[in-house]
Amino acid sequence: MSHSVDSIRTHVAAAYPAHGVAWYATILLAVLYWLSVLDRFIISLLVEPIKRDLGLTDLQFGMLHGFAFAATFAIFGLAFGVLADRFSRRWVIFAGVSVWSVATALCGVAQNYWHLLLARIGVGAGEAALNPCATSMLADMFPPQRLTLPMAVYAMGASVGVGTAFLIGGVIVELVSQAEVYTLPLIGAVRSWQAVFFIVGVPGALLSLIIFTVPEPARRGQRAAAHSERSLTSTYRELLAFMKLRPRFFLCHYAGFAFASAVVAGGGGWYPVHMGRAFGWTPSQIGLYLGLTLVAAALIGNSITGRLIDAMFRGGYKDAQLRWYAGALVAAVPVGVFTFTSDNAWLFLGGIALYLMLIQPFAACCYTALNLVTPNHLRGTGVAFFGITAGLIGGGTGPILIPAAAKLFADGNTAIGQGLATVIALSFPIAAGLLAFALRGMREAVTANAASSE
Numbered sequence: 099m100s101h102s103v104d105s106i107r108t109h110v111a112a113a114y115p116a117h118g119v120a121w122y123a124t125i126l127l128a129v130l131y132w133l134s135v136l137d138r139f140i141i142s143l144l145v146e147p148i149k150r151d152l153g154l155t156d157l158q159f160g161m162l163h164g165f166a167f168a169a170t171f172a173i174f175g176l177a178f179g180v181l182a183d184r185f186s187r188r189w190v191i192f193a194g195v196s197v198w199s200v201a202t203a204l205c206g207v208a209q210n211y212w213h214l215l216l217a218r219i220g221v222g223a224g225e226a227a228l229n230p231c232a233t234s235m236l237a238d239m240f241p242p243q244r245l246t247l248p249m250a251v252y253a254m255g256a257s258v259g260v261g262t263a264f265l266i267g268g269v270i271v272e273l274v275s276q277a278e279v280y281t282l283p284l285i286g287a288v289r290s291w292q293a294v295f296f297i298v299g300v301p302g303a304l305l306s307l308i309i310f311t312v313p314e315p316a317r318r319g320q321r322a323a324a325h326s327e328r329s330l331t332s333t334y335r336e337l338l339a340f341m342k343l344r345p346r347f348f349l350c351h352y353a354g355f356a357f358a359s360a361v362v363a364g365g366g367g368w369y370p371v372h373m374g375r376a377f378g379w380t381p382s383q384i385g386l387y388l389g390l391t392l393v394a395a396a397l398i399g400n401s402i403t404g405r406l407i408d409a410m411f412r413g414g415y416k417d418a419q420l421r422w423y424a425g426a427l428v429a430a431v432p433v434g435v436f437t438f439t440s441d442n443a444w445l446f447l448g449g450i451a452l453y454l455m456l457i458q459p460f461a462a463c464c465y466t467a468l469n470l471v472t473p474n475h476l477r478g479t480g481v482a483f484f485g486i487t488a489g490l491i492g493g494g495t496g497p498i499l500i501p502a503a504a505k506l507f508a509d510g511n512t513a514i515g516q517g518l519a520t521v522i523a524l525s526f527p528i529a530a531g532l533l534a535f536a537l538r539g540m541r542e543a544v545t546a547n548a549a550s551s552e
Contacts, residue, residue, distance in 0.1 A: 168363075195228070251401075253458070261393035356491045364499065376511050
């Protein structure tokens with residue numbers, strides 16, 4: 099039995115959680131996000147040894163790092179989105195963390211391309227659980243006018259995770275590369291790059307338990323569609339029916355963030371490759387300098403963005419998240435093109451720091467906008483549906499488009515940088531225009547959703 103968006107509403111009168119409790123949950127969820135991205139991106143520091151031992155091409159690696167992961171992430175996200183709206187979000191997160199951690203470790207037993215592909219599919223499947231649950235929980239812990247900053251802090255987990263993957267991962271890679279083969283308990287002999295996956299994957303299975311130190315927040319403004327009567331298909335039919343009521347917002351939001359994601363999500367795996375080829379830096383040098391730059395840019399960019407967007411929202415800009423990010427994308431075009439075509443390593447580091455501060459609030463702006471517009475009982479589903487559409491298109495095609503552009507328009511050691519600059523110059527202006535066109539739709543949708551929850 100399906101329910102329309104005008105279903106009888108159940109009002110949750112409970113107060114928001116105590117300030118300390120809400121922020122503790124935010125930081126813990128950010129830690130889990132950090133862990134997921136660490137496990138996801140560690141492979142980007144192992145490109146050359148994996149290619150050498152398994153005989154892979156750049157495009158095959160793009161599939162491992164990009165489309166195979168993104169497609170699995172999106173498809174499993176459909177189921178996890180419904181679970182997030184129907185059951186305890188803490189248990190769903192626990193299951194996801196456990197799966198992706200074990201799958202990361204299994205990358206360490208891969209003997210060929212197909213073994214590694216299957217393990218990466220497992221990583222994507224497990225990580226699909228986190229965003230629908232975490233963003234839904236945060237939206238129930240903070241009032242709308244103060245939601246962007248917690249979302250930005252949560253998003254810092256992803257950015258810091260990438261930086262840590264480069265920073266700590268580079269050190270790990272350098273250490274384990276001192277020997278070609280290691281012998282691990284119960285596993286036996288493994289190559290040095292395989293040992294890295296065990297080092298970062300196994301501890302995650304234990305960290306999954308920390309989610310139970312966070313209370314399950316009350317669902318606010320919950321509409322009374324009985325969870326037991328809502329199947330996966332009926333839930334998505336209800337979501338699509340709701341989206342049809344706000345076509346301008348959803349079409350432009352999805353398309354805009356898809357174009358942005360091609361570089362934001364797709365480019366991260368190619369930064370260390372570009373630095374190694376263009377500047378001749380070792381994995382430990384790349385890990386140190388790029389890792390520190392990513393962490394600093396994440397902390398500065400997300401904290402400033404979150405505070406200013408919330409201030410804009412309280413000042414009456416109900417489209418603040420899209421307004422801010424559209425402007426950031428426009429500013430990022432000249433910065434990004436300069437950065438990735440620079441032949442000076444230090445100018446590159448300075449440029450990428452500013453570039454990352456501009457683009458890293460992607461998740462905070464994208465997910466906050468969705469949660470402000472979508473009814474509570476469809477929030478997890480809505481985030482998951484975004485993942486299989488815009489997220490899949492952007493995150494899946496970006497890692498492949500970049501080397502394809504590099505091969506088409508450039509050659510030599512700077513080809514990847516040229517590919518990054520090309521995709522930035524093409525995708526960011528389109529993304530900014532689409533988000534700007536969505537502004538009126540977001541204002542109308544936020545006002546309508548706030549009224550329906552009263």
